[in-house]
Amino acid sequence: MNAIVTVLGHDKVGIIAAVCALLAKNNVNILDISQTILQGAFTMVMAVKMDASCSVGDLRTQLEALGQEMGITIRIQREEIFDAMHRI
Secondary structure, eight states: OEEEEEEEEEOOTTHHHHHHHHHHHTTOEEEEEEEEEETTEEEEEEEEEOOTTSOHHHHHHHHHHHHHHHTSEEEEEEHHHHHHHTOO
């Protein structure tokens, strides 16, 4: 299943490394990634592919906990829901 991971917060060392390490630990493959820093605000969007052994709910819980620990916001949505929400 494909999903979209978004990361927002104040820029700091280790954001990309921490998020990617958590995804790798859960056997989630990063298909595409875009990140930028605007006036100190870090923004990252990742398209990922999850295998059947990982549920979106479990990964959401882990990503939210990581976000709280780092003082940033991390969200994950199924790709089809993300696409539907952003369709014009």
